[in-house]
Amino acid sequence: DAKTTQPNSMESNEEEPVHLPCNHSTISGTDYIHWYRQLPSQGPEYVIHGLTSNVNNRMASLAIAEDRKSSTLILHRATLRDAAVYYCILSVYNNNDMRFGAGTRLTVKP
Amino acid sequence: DSGVTQTPKHLITATGQRVTLRCSPRSGDLSVYWYQQSLDQGLQFLIQYYNGEERAKGNILERFSAQQFPDLHSELNLSSLELGDSALYFCASSVGPSDYNEQFFGPGTRLTVL
Numbered sequence: 001d002a003k004t005t006q007p008n009s010m011e012s013n014e015e016e017p018v019h020l021p022c023n024h025s026t027i028s029g030t031d032y033i034h035w036y037r038q039l040p041s042q043g044p045e046y047v048i049h050g051l052t053s054n055v056n057n058r059m060a061s062l063a064i065a066e067d068r069k070s071s072t073l074i075l076h077r078a079t080l081r082d083a084a085v086y087y088c089i090l091s092v093y094n095n096n097d098m099r100f101g102a103g104t105r106l107t108v109k110p
Numbered sequence: 111d112s113g114v115t116q117t118p119k120h121l122i123t124a125t126g127q128r129v130t131l132r133c134s135p136r137s138g139d140l141s142v143y144w145y146q147q148s149l150d151q152g153l154q155f156l157i158q159y160y161n162g163e164e165r166a167k168g169n170i171l172e173r174f175s176a177q178q179f180p181d182l183h184s185e186l187n188l189s190s191l192e193l194g195d196s197a198l199y200f201c202a203s204s205v206g207p208s209d210y211n212e213q214f215f216g217p218g219t220r221l222t223v224l
Binding site: 036038042043044045046049087098099100101102103 | 112114145153154213217218
């Protein structure tokens with residue numbers, strides 16, 4: 001099964017951009033890349049997902065490498081509310097077994 | 111508020127017992143997913159139902175079972191409970207059956223097995 005590798009933790013200053021990396025060197029052509037985040041004492045929350053092209057939504061941007069072996073979640077201006085564990089997940093096409101790893105714990109400093 | 115509700119919020123029980131966790135999906139969502147989050151295993155996908163039928167299965171133990179009812183709510187049954195089953199159990203829902211649909215997670219049920 002394709003796996004993802006993320007740094008255990010990252011720090012950012014408030015109002016600055018944050019780039020959260022994810023490596024997925026064994027990704028297959030039909031695997032989707034999903035990002036979810038989990039705020040303290042809450043269930044995970046969808047952030048963004050993509051297949052091949054870069055994606056933007058109101059929360060973040062997802063930059064996918066041309067070979068799809070890595071991706072980066074970009075928070076354009078971090079706020080204190082963005083402090084959470086961010087999970088990069090691959091899902092096998094038509095198989096809904098989304099495998100969450102340990103994620104990256106993002107700390108945002110005022 | 112994701113629109114997904116889970117009851118109860120907390121559950122304390124003893125080893126060997128059986129419990130039922132309940133989930134109501136967002137209005138209009140046909141898929142329900144169950145996840146287990148423990149300190150040592152992280153967040154693990156257990157099972158998915160779509161419109162009343164089992165759609166995908168993850169790391170669900172044989173002691174655990176689930177179903178989705180005609181009104182689309184779902185129940186996760188955990189039996190012969192062990193200490194290691196203590197965890198947060200999350201339910202999520204999505205509109206369609208596939209993994210590229212955004213999943214909306216509920217607040218979770220915290221199960222403590224003593």
